Amino acid sequence: MTTLADRLTQSVDWAVIAPPVITAVTAVVVLVADLFLPAARKRLLGPIALAGLALAALALVPLRHGDRVTFCLADGPGACSYAADRFAVLVQLLVLGGALLTALLSLQETDPRSGDSALPGGEYWFLLLSSVTGAALLPASRDLATLIIALEVTTLPAYALVALRKGGDGPEAALKFFLTSVAATAVTLLGVSFVYAASGSLHLGEIASGLSAADPRLATLAEAGVALTLVGFAFKTAAVPFHFWVPETYLGAPLPVAAYLSVVGKTAGLAGLVVLTARGFPDHGHLWGPVLAALAGLTMTVGNAAALRATEDAPGGAVRLLAWSSVGQAGYLLVPIAAGAYVGADEAMGTLLAYALMYAAANLGAFAVVAYAGRRSPGQRLADYRGLWARQPLAALALGFFLLCLAGLPPGVIGLFAKVAVLRTAVDAGLGVLAVVMAVNVAVALYYYLRWTALLFRPAPPAAAAEAPADGPGDAARPGRSLAGAIGLAAAAALAFSGAPQLILGFTTDAFL
Amino acid sequence: MTSRELLSPSGQDVVFVLVGLVVLGAAVLCVTTRQLVHAALWLVVALGGLAVQYLLLTAEFVAWVQVLIYLGSVVVLLLFGLMLTKAPIGPSPDADSGNRPVALAVALAAAALLVTLVIDAFRTAWIDLDTPHGTAEQVGDSLFRTWVLPFEALSVLLLAALIGAIVVSRVRSRAGGDR
Amino acid sequence: MHLVYPAVLAVLLFCVGLYGVLARRNAVLVLMSVELMLAAVSLNLVAFDVWLRDATHAGQVFTLFLIALSAAEIGIGLAIVLLVHRARGTVAIDELRALREPRAPQRETE
Numbered sequence: 001m002t003t004l005a006d007r008l009t010q011s012v013d014w015a016v017i018a019p020p021v022i023t024a025v026t027a028v029v030v031l032v033a034d035l036f037l038p039a040a041r042k043r044l045l046g047p048i049a050l051a052g053l054a055l056a057a058l059a060l061v062p063l064r065h066g067d068r069v070t071f072c073l074a075d076g077p078g079a080c081s082y083a084a085d086r087f088a089v090l091v092q093l094l095v096l097g098g099a100l101l102t103a104l105l106s107l108q109e110t111d112p113r114s115g116d117s118a119l120p121g122g123e124y125w126f127l128l129l130s131s132v133t134g135a136a137l138l139p140a141s142r143d144l145a146t147l148i149i150a151l152e153v154t155t156l157p158a159y160a161l162v163a164l165r166k167g168g169d170g171p172e173a174a175l176k177f178f179l180t181s182v183a184a185t186a187v188t189l190l191g192v193s194f195v196y197a198a199s200g201s202l203h204l205g206e207i208a209s210g211l212s213a214a215d216p217r218l219a220t221l222a223e224a225g226v227a228l229t230l231v232g233f234a235f236k237t238a239a240v241p242f243h244f245w246v247p248e249t250y251l252g253a254p255l256p257v258a259a260y261l262s263v264v265g266k267t268a269g270l271a272g273l274v275v276l277t278a279r280g281f282p283d284h285g286h287l288w289g290p291v292l293a294a295l296a297g298l299t300m301t302v303g304n305a306a307a308l309r310a311t312e313d314a315p316g317g318a319v320r321l322l323a324w325s326s327v328g329q330a331g332y333l334l335v336p337i338a339a340g341a342y343v344g345a346d347e348a349m350g351t352l353l354a355y356a357l358m359y360a361a362a363n364l365g366a367f368a369v370v371a372y373a374g375r376r377s378p379g380q381r382l383a384d385y386r387g388l389w390a391r392q393p394l395a396a397l398a399l400g401f402f403l404l405c406l407a408g409l410p411p412g413v414i415g416l417f418a419k420v421a422v423l424r425t426a427v428d429a430g431l432g433v434l435a436v437v438m439a440v441n442v443a444v445a446l447y448y449y450l451r452w453t454a455l456l457f458r459p460a461p462p463a464a465a466a467e468a469p470a471d472g473p474g475d476a477a478r479p480g481r482s483l484a485g486a487i488g489l490a491a492a493a494a495l496a497f498s499g500a501p502q503l504i505l506g507f508t509t510d511a512f513l
Numbered sequence: 514m515t516s517r518e519l520l521s522p523s524g525q526d527v528v529f530v531l532v533g534l535v536v537l538g539a540a541v542l543c544v545t546t547r548q549l550v551h552a553a554l555w556l557v558v559a560l561g562g563l564a565v566q567y568l569l570l571t572a573e574f575v576a577w578v579q580v581l582i583y584l585g586s587v588v589v590l591l592l593f594g595l596m597l598t599k600a601p602i603g604p605s606p607d608a609d610s611g612n613r614p615v616a617l618a619v620a621l622a623a624a625a626l627l628v629t630l631v632i633d634a635f636r637t638a639w640i641d642l643d644t645p646h647g648t649a650e651q652v653g654d655s656l657f658r659t660w661v662l663p664f665e666a667l668s669v670l671l672l673a674a675l676i677g678a679i680v681v682s683r684v685r686s687r688a689g690g691d692r
Numbered sequence: 693m694h695l696v697y698p699a700v701l702a703v704l705l706f707c708v709g710l711y712g713v714l715a716r717r718n719a720v721l722v723l724m725s726v727e728l729m730l731a732a733v734s735l736n737l738v739a740f741d742v743w744l745r746d747a748t749h750a751g752q753v754f755t756l757f758l759i760a761l762s763a764a765e766i767g768i769g770l771a772i773v774l775l776v777h778r779a780r781g782t783v784a785i786d787e788l789r790a791l792r793e794p795r796a797p798q799r800e801t802e
Binding site: 073089144145149152156159160163171172174175176178179182183186189190193194196197200201216400 | 713718722723726730733735740744746748750751757761765772
């Protein structure tokens with residue numbers, strides 16, 4: 001029998017949990033370094049954060065076989081709290097890559113030489129890195145406590161990050177984001193308590209077996225619990241009707257934070273949804289399949305319909321359009337999760353991964369170009385992008401490519417293939433109506449993506465060239481470099497995916513469970 | 514197990530129901546009163562009543578943590594929040610929005626659905642309160658044998674909340690001059 | 693004790709909090725209502741844990757985590773509410789309209 005000294009705490013395999021731990025440690029290091037660095041050297045905080053994220057991404061390499069677990073129960077090796085399986089490792093790669101790109105975007109905003117408008121460096125990096133820690137922990141969680149807490153660790157620093165830009169609309173945006181998010185958490189938790197009552201455990205594997213062996217009198221309670229948990233989770237990832245905070249938050253937040261929320265925040269939330277449905281509630285597909293399918297259809301329709309109304313002269317129109325486009329894309333991302341009820345979790349996870357990787361590269365790239373162009377025209381009107389090809393040809397080309405990827409047209413070939421993969425999964429699952437709705441939405445979305453792309457290549461109005469403010473001798477060069485680097489990386493990723501689609505489409509036929 | 518009936522309650526059941534009525538009454542007053550500071554104080558009564566319920570359910574560690582953290586810090590924070598946003602001492606005109614009828618309908622519908630669901634599911638479920646199940650030793654043992662990962666993740670959450678709250682509410686004077 | 697007592701109390705408390713979230717206008721009052729909802733869920737979890745005699749005390753441990761989570765959210769929530777009050781002079785959530793969609797193309801948002 002185990003003695004008292006033996007097994008006092010859980011055993012930890014540090015190599016397995018390295019990615020979130022390295023990110024968390026970097027967060028604290030940056031915060032403490034902010035205290036000790038003299039003002040002249042505060043610029044080093046950004047590179048320290050970047051190095052930490054790169055190191056965390058490298059720590060994923062030993063885990064690529066996807067068979068390591070840690071934080072297991074002492075008396076039952078089956079129930080572990082953290083499992084670095086292939087799906088989790090790939091989502092963590094997406095999260096860390098997205099965070100790296102966001103960090104590159106943020107270097108300009110936190111540069112202390114921008115004076116008053118700079119964001120506070122140490123705290124910004126700390127909050128961003130703690131959010132990334134939660135997002136990295138989320139796909140590998142295998143019990144409900146870790147899952148919910150990881151979701152909160154992802155979103156709570158985001159509330160503060162959105163509010164960092166104090167002038168303007170940051171505070172209001174943060175308040176609305178906060179209130180809707182907290183209400184969604186409360187609904188999720190009610191569902192979790194019902195699932196706990198019906199299954200007797202909070203570990204996902206034991207929940208799955210506990211629900212199927214449950215007392216028949218608790219069956220309705222179990223179904224209510226499953227529905228509430230998933231619906232609350234979907235609300236936190238901006239599914240209808242909790243989508244309305246998205247454009248206001250993205251407008252009020254600093255642009256890198258909006259980019260981060262649109263890609264990493266959404267993907268982490270959706271990965272959590274997949275983990276819940278595939279590992280916790282696999283036998284209840286008849287319940288969550290239709291519910292998630294309905295949410296997917298509604299979300300993509302609402303997002304695309306609202307994006308259609310974007311006008312050229314409205315201030316902040318570019319960011320608003322990207323925000324509604326991201327709501328529509330979230331609808332597309334929900335489709336494979338819903339399909340997982342009928343075709344099995346492997347195909348659902350694979351298709352979700354493929355689409356999410358394409359979406360991450362294209363969306364982050366689009367935000368990077370918007371940040372780059374925003375240095376000259378901070379109003380972010382769509383009209384400011386007219387004739388960008390004449391002023392900054394590479395940026396215009398990159399933005400055009402990213403928009404076409406999101407729309408699903410050549411030369412954004414990977415966007416097209418990813419959408420076809422999602423449609424095929426929906427059809428295989430028998431969700432014919434949803435596939436039709438998605439196809440209609442993709443066609444409708446072409447309008448606003450193509451309109452913006454066309455604007456880039458129109459001749460610029462003559463007044464615009466004279467109005468462009470002259471940059472100071474030094475301040476354009478360095479911030480421009482990090483933004484250009486971000487655009488370049490995102491473009492390289494999207495081009496690589498387009499040139500060799502099997503890189504990510506191969507996931508659709510892989511086995512993950 | 515001796516057969517027990519719903520209508521022959523033990524002493525614990527009676528106290529539970531009485532305290533439950535107090536908790537519900539305080540909660541209803543908290544969400545309907547127009548005086549903001551009274552709402553905070555009714556919240557204290559509701560949460561304190563819940564701590565008593567935890568004691569009745571033999572979950573003593575959770576009960577004391579509830580008193581310490583919810584009553585000790587959360588309500589104090591809410592009172593500070595009310596003070597710093599200049600809440601009026603008497604009735605406040607902006608306490609309720611125009612959505613009240615819709616909100617009431619939604620809440621009543623949800624209550625009807627959930628209460629039916631819960632009563633139907635737990636018709637024959639009895640809690641055994643004879644042996645305490647929630648002493649500090651038991652909970653601490655579980656926490657460090659089974660729940661270490663969420664516990665550590667929670668520490669990141671708390672630090673992020675602390676730093677976030679400070680950086681959001683700090684008054685920024687001049688560039689570089691605000692530490 | 694019959695499990696119905698704590699379960700029904702928790703559900704009723706949750707619905708009272710739900711009413712508060714939907715009906716209240718002052719952001720601090722909405723926060724109080726969310727606290728009621730979270731407290732209701734905690735009661736559920738503790739009652740189920742004692743009913744199941746869970747060896748890992750999952751329900752009670754999760755309740756401790758929820759209490760810490762509520763404290764963290766209240767902290768950051770109130771900081772944001774204070775920020776909004778400083779910026780706009782009000783914390784009534786239906787008066788915060790600056791970021792709404794522009795109704796007509798020529799009218800600028802405030």
